[in-house]
Amino acid sequence: MSKIRKVRYSYLPQQFYDPNLIFKEMEKTVRRGDFTLGQAVDEFEKNFQNLLGVKHAIGVNSGTDALKVGLNALGVGYGDEVITVANTFVSTVGAINEVGATPVLVDCDENFCINVDNIEKAITSKTKALFPVHLTGAMPDMNKIKEIANYHNLKIIEDACQSILASFDGINAGNWGDVAGFSMHPLKNLNVWGDGGVVVTNNDELAEKVRLLRNNGIKNRDEVEILGYNTRLDTIQAVVGNWLMPNAKEASKQRIENAAFYDAALKDIPQISVPYRPDNLRQVYHIYQVCAENRDQCVEYCNERGVEIKVHYPIPLYRQKALAFLGHKLGDYPIAERHSQEVMSLPVDQYISKEEQALTIETVKDFYATH
Ligand SMILES: *Cc1c(COP(=O)(O)O)cnc(C)c1O
Numbered sequence: 001m002s003k004i005r006k007v008r009y010s011y012l013p014q015q016f017y018d019p020n021l022i023f024k025e026m027e028k029t030v031r032r033g034d035f036t037l038g039q040a041v042d043e044f045e046k047n048f049q050n051l052l053g054v055k056h057a058i059g060v061n062s063g064t065d066a067l068k069v070g071l072n073a074l075g076v077g078y079g080d081e082v083i084t085v086a087n088t089f090v091s092t093v094g095a096i097n098e099v100g101a102t103p104v105l106v107d108c109d110e111n112f113c114i115n116v117d118n119i120e121k122a123i124t125s126k127t128k129a130l131f132p133v134h135l136t137g138a139m140p141d142m143n144k145i146k147e148i149a150n151y152h153n154l155k156i157i158e159d160a161c162q163s164i165l166a167s168f169d170g171i172n173a174g175n176w177g178d179v180a181g182f183s184m185h186p187l188k189n190l191n192v193w194g195d196g197g198v199v200v201t202n203n204d205e206l207a208e209k210v211r212l213l214r215n216n217g218i219k220n221r222d223e224v225e226i227l228g229y230n231t232r233l234d235t236i237q238a239v240v241g242n243w244l245m246p247n248a249k250e251a252s253k254q255r256i257e258n259a260a261f262y263d264a265a266l267k268d269i270p271q272i273s274v275p276y277r278p279d280n281l282r283q284v285y286h287i288y289q290v291c292a293e294n295r296d297q298c299v300e301y302c303n304e305r306g307v308e309i310k311v312h313y314p315i316p317l318y319r320q321k322a323l324a325f326l327g328h329k330l331g332d333y334p335i336a337e338r339h340s341q342e343v344m345s346l347p348v349d350q351y352i353s354k355e356e357q358a359l360t361i362e363t364v365k366d367f368y369a370t371h
Pocket of ligand 1: 062063162
């Protein structure tokens with residue numbers, strides 16, 4: 001059996017095959033000596049606003065910080081509870097913890113987002129905000145979440161880190177919540193050469209507060225309005241973001257097309273279950289994830305044959321050691337638990353070829369034909 005890699009998961013070497021093009025743009029920034037906020041960040045924020053049709057986009061240091069600053073701007077802090085989903089990337093819960101609030105977890109649905117039917121049961125007199133996570137680039141029923149938030153007088157913050165250009169009922173991720181956070185981590189759909197994040201909001205007052213919070217609360221050269229953080233979007237990273245922004249729409253279209261190709265082929269494999277695909281959801285497939293019988297063996301089989309398949313995530317967040325203080329135990333979140341055993345992620349990025357996808361499908365089929 002050959003150990004040669006035939007289908008890679010990471011596309012970064014392809015994406016940045018010619019870094020000189022971006023270096024040239026950076027040179028302009030260097031010659032201006034414009035290293036904190038400045039022109040590239042201003043441009044980036046305008047571009048991001050236009051891309052999502054949102055009133056304010058404010059660049060910060062990472063997706064995690066976008067969520068932390070967003071929560072802080074909403075006034076979430078000590079003694080407050082924030083409702084989020086049992087299986088997400090750790091920083092959703094990390095951000096809640098950083099502002100001193102308590103995460104309250106709700107199980108996920110078959111499309112990996114929060115089960116909206118279980119949210120109301122989790123609301124208490126301390127609940128301050130609902131914090132849906134648009135995991136994989138899917139979104140939960142945001143109309144329902146808005147309805148619940150309005151009825152109980154709660155804020156909404158979207159963890160949109162995986163879902164740039166996703167939409168529900170034709171409204172883009174980032175436009176549903178009071179605030180939302182996006183990530184530009186190298187593995188996200190719009191990425192930079194390190195860390196970067198964006199807070200978006202349609203609320204002028206919140207935007208003003210976020211702008212202060214990200215820059216030590218400084219109003220102008222001499223006056224400090226509030227205590228904040230240093231979490232500015234790095235100017236050099238904004239150059240990379242600006243460079244990639246014109247391709248963002250095409251990249252998500254390509255991912256959607258690639259996902260449809262997988263969906264059509266995988267639905268014929270009885271051991272694979274493809275999540276439901278609601279008509280009013282535009283899922284952007286940061287991750288293309290299906291449930292697979294005998295998952296670990298299937299992933300191993302494919303990887304041994306040079307077809308890289310990943311698992312997001314083998315241990316659900318609620319059972320991680322870091323969250324032990326919440327007192328959860330095995331089985332508290334049965335869907336998240338089952339997903340941790342069954343999900344696998346196939347490469348779906350905008351650079352994957354149809355041949356690579358076909359080989360991935362064939363390898364998965366071969367596994368089930370022989371096991
Ligand atoms: C990546 C990610 C984050 C954090 O983003 P960073 O830029 O890595 O800090 C938060 N939530 C989710 C769901 C993510 O996927």
